[in-house]
Amino acid sequence: MQFKIYFPLVLMVLFLSTNLQAQNSKRQQLEARRTQIQKDIVYINALLSNTKKKETNLLSDVKDLNHKIKAREELISVISSESKELNNEIYVNQLEINKNQRDLEALKKDYADMIFKSYQSKSQNSRIMFLLSSENFFQAYKRFQYMKQYTSFRKKQGEEIQLKTKRLQALTDTLKIKKDQKTALLNEKKKEQTVIEKEKKEQEVLLSQVKKKEGDYKNQIQKFQKEEERIDAQIDRLIREAIAASNRKAEGSKTTTGTATASTSTAGTSTKATFTLTAEAKELASKFTSNKGSLPWPVEKGFVSTYYGKQPHPIVSSATIQSNGVRITTEPGSKARAVFEGTVIAIQVMSGNQKAVLIQHGNYITVYKNLESVFVSDGSKVSTKQEIGTIFTDRVTGKTILGFILSKNTETENPASWIYRM
Template sequence: MKRFRICFTALCFFLMYFVSFSQTRKQLERKRSNLKKEIKQVNSLLIETKKKKNNALDDLKDLTHKISIRERLIKTITLETTILSKEIQNNQKEIQKNNDELTKLKLDYQKMVVKTYKSKSLQSKTMFLLSSKNFYQAYKRVKYMQQYNDFRKKQGNDILLKTKIIEQLNDSLLNRKKAKDRLITEEKTQNKAVEKDKKNQEKLVSSIKKQERRYKSQLLKKQKEEKRIAARIDRLIRDAIAKANKAKGAKKSSKFTLNAAEKALKASFEQNKGNLPWPVPGIITRKYGVQPHPTFPGININSTGLHIAAKGNADAKSIFNGKVMSIQSHTDGKKSVYVRHGNYISVYNSLEKIYVKKGDPIKTGDKLGKIFTDKITGKTKLSFILYKNTTRLNPQEWIQ
């Protein structure tokens, strides 16, 4: 019984040990799967988008983004392969250990069988019992024979259990070796793809350097326009706060004066931080905040929100319950929708068609407008900004 418990405990330990390994590996598998999906999105939304005119600067940014994702994928595959190698090594050690234990169990069992055979040839069980001096001794001898038989049965069970463990270990080892081979093949494929992308990247960099002055001029002009739009948005929000507070008879403030319902909405919005839905499915092509330009040293990009590339004809959707605070039109023909959630405001820029009007109550996921698709580049991108009163927030910290 004791030996059986030891074998059973060993099996449980083995399973727990490899479960902990497999949990880490499953996390890496999920990450690998997500990165591969992200590469597909970059290809479909950015790289393979039909264009009437190429822009080397945009192409370089998209290709660099794709390379960075693929490099993260390669690192994930390498880490997953390393864990598999450790699992295989530990698996092999466990097989050797169990084989040694099985050999010893079989040897012990063999010795007992021989001993039983010899004892049977010397005297039968009946004679063994009849030769007892008294009833108590006969009882003890019966108990002894029962324990002896039980022990033999336990030895047989131990051998079966140990054999089962070895079979499971061998199956596990085979599966892990196959998985490792698949990962090695995938890593080679991804490395080749990165090499190809980097060659294209070098060509684009060379092309941009030849016309650096023109591209820098375009970039600075675009940044100036973005600053002007950002200033208009800030001013509109300040005016909206002042107007809302005045209507309630509140004092002048840079923050919304909230009633009970608005306070409840604010609290609910805050409770959902990190779990709010995306305003549109896609990939983030520009993050929030100040960041160095990937091509031109010394030039920084100040992003007021997130730039999300989406499929053509995609709609921007509200990230939470609220009310349409304002609709704004820009000189380039694009429009913006402002949705207020208590003292939070979500702004959906770069829309070409609006589905709502000022004052409309909004539910999470409601369609607000169709996102503008650039006729030259063929790309569809939403600029998404988030405010708390007049303070800009990083939207990436709030969405899922």
Template sequence: MKTKYITLLLLCTSTFAWSQQKETQVQLERRKQQIMIEIKSVQKLLQVERTKERNILSEIGEYNRKISLNKQLIKNVQQQINTTNNTIAKTQKEINTLTAELEKLKADYADIIEKSYKNKSSQSRMMYILSSDNFLQAYKRVQYLKQYAEYRKEQGEELKEKTIVLNEKVDKLNLEREKQKVLLNEQQANQKELEQDLIAQTDLMNIVKKDQKKYNEEIKKKQQETKEIDRKIQQLIREAIAEANRKAREAAAKAGSKTTKSKSSSTSAAFELTPEGKLIADDFKANQGKLPWPVEKGYISLPYGDQPHPVQTHLTIHNSGVEITTEKGTNARTVFQGEVLQVQVLPGGNKAILIQHGDYITVYQNLSEVYVKKGDKVSLKQSIGIVNTNSSNKTILKFLLTQNADIKNPQSWLSRSN
């Protein structure tokens, strides 16, 4: 009986541990699929760039991204291999324990069968009862024979149960070993691809080194254009805030109500919020880290803030938002409900849309076509325009987020996956 309870406890414990392990494996597999989708997207861009006029800096940037993703993929698969190895070791230990228990149980059961065989005739059992000294002893012998028969039945059932559990464990072990083989093959393929990408990246870097002055000038020119656009966006935000406040004061004067100036801004440009505007701002703030991405598919190709240039690492570049690389023809979409503050053509000819959410503003930059106009009310995930595709066939949306005129890091506001 005791061994039966031990087997049940072992089965329950291993099932719980397996469910936890399975959950971890599911999370790792989900993340692996996300990384692989990004790698395919980057690989597609690299293939397209090779068919067009070659942009070395752009190509190196894509290789940097692909190498980073491949390293993440290798780490992810290694974690899966480690998890599988742990499962194999644990399952093998359980099989060894069950096998030992089963062997002992078989020996005990064989002993019971042998004893039963010696006393199998009904005449022997009857003589055993009739030879009792008194009625009480006869009664006890009858009960003993019943219990012995029941014990024999239980031992037989336990033998069957342990055999089933053992077979299940062996099947699980074989499955995990097959999974391990697949993962090891994946890891070898990923490592090989990483090595090839590193060679290609080194070749491109050598080309840049031969004409470093030219590429430095190209980078500085690009940064100057970016700064000019950033200044234009800041100007648009301040003008939009001033106009929104003027309209809010006029509306409040007609209604006999008051507006409240936002206190969160370190600058003089701050929204004067109506009670409704404050509710929207509070709701927007409550969704920090949970906002949907401004495109359905894509990856962050240039994060927020100061950082070394991906090619010329001695140069520091600044990004006021995040640049999200996506597919050609992709629509930009709103990350929250709000009102269109401004639609503006930027230096270079592309358009930007500013949307107000209380005292927060989201900016969708580098659009070739827009679907909304100033004053429009927009809903969550509404398509507002087409992201521009440049001459290198790159489709990049620049997304900014401010509270009043204070720039925030958009990455901390967007959900971790799109």
């Protein structure tokens, strides 16, 4: 009857114990992620708080606050996941403790029964009589061996009880640690929720101010968007010129049609130009592709303040923005660095004397916009993480923002798919 009651429980313990190692690994990953987000929040707060603005920009203030809130929301989400994993570990730990307590009680009962029976026949005379009453020498030898084994078994039972007791104590200590960790996590979550509630109230106040002048801000956004489109058009032209020059060089004096300037296909009124790759360029492109998802950031420290693609403006919802890359906010004086080895194919001077550097990696191109100064020249070979220029710091907003674009031939791709944990 007891077997029928405990067997499903034993199976559950075995199943959960099997998954405990995987759960521990997952929780360790969540813990590492939580630690990293906490560092990111400190960095973002320090970076945005230390930005000295010469004039107030309400949109910039709201956007800064949005970044802080987003980071805290991610932290709360990770804490919740970590707490859930910890709950699973506590549950499995408690099942293990219950099982060990039952095992220990059964061992102690068996041991007590054995000691009692041993006591009843403990006298030396009883043992001697047990041997002397043997019918022959062989039976006496067997009885002697049995007495030795019985004594040994008693000793092992005692040792097993000691081990079980230590195991139970260790499990109990571990359970207490895990419960303390859970309490700490819940306290941290509560603290973050208090902060985020305060920030959201501040956000509501700022958004109500934005709403009053939404039309003016929408015009401001559209003006910025047009300037971005103009710059992106210049970059697209530079890439096409680089493709044409590279293909002419690769083809030499050949007049083969279809490869000198393009393998072209129509997309509206524009064409998709592609590089004719040499064997060396193909190898570089292959290496670049194999590093997808693990390329280093184009800055040493920073966070993404504008993401890739068409999206509603994060503050003025009636406005739409199109970003061919990402914008990364970083510290004043920060350097842009190449995300992979390659060759500088162009350096473009933009309005306001800001510069853009284009680097070719086979048939992939990375673009680094909004540079105040550059350390490379057209045709330079660069290595991974090599510094290529100083990022421009806006004198009005105090912001230092790098524009980063990644494209395959003339088609832009989402940098977040390529850069490690972007």
